[in-house]
Amino acid sequence: MKSTLFKSLPFLPALSMGAMASPLVSYAGYVYENCTGPSITATNIAASYCANVEDIPIKSFTAYVFSGVCDDAKSPVLNVYTGSNCESGLFDTVSVDSEKQCFEADTTIVSLGVECV
Known part of the structure; x- marks a missing residue:
């Protein structure tokens, strides 16, 4: 009798690809212009x-996009x-990619949101 784990193994690659599809954006706020000095907020x-x-x-x-990508040829933005x-x-909407x-x-x-557009 096969274990349930072995029956579910073929689905693992699909699950990991799905998890990678959603971008994760890193943000840091600075008290100085030009992003100099240490950041005072980050998430x-x-x-x-x-x-x-x-x-x-x-x-x-x-x-910047820390990991993941958007589906369907969409691009991530940070609101x-x-x-x-x-x-x-809403103060600004900026396009983000893997470059900081x-x-x-x-x-x-006060708050930040990410969406794929």
Whole structure:
């Protein structure tokens, strides 16, 4: 009698590919312009999720795709909000890829969301 584990082994590659499909974006906020000095806030956000961050004024932030990709030839974007829970105060929407980029933002960022567009 075969174990259930061996019956499910053929599905493991499909599951791991599905998990890789969703991009994970890394974010860091800086108190200085041009993303200099140590970051004061940092988090990772998965596509279709919202992350609340420290309610601290920043001058710039970095963002990049840490892992994963979007499906169907779509590209990931990071939505940056001045309101909590990604519900209000859309400050900016920036395209992100695997290269860390610096964005100017003289504001207080409160929440972040990632989506594939």
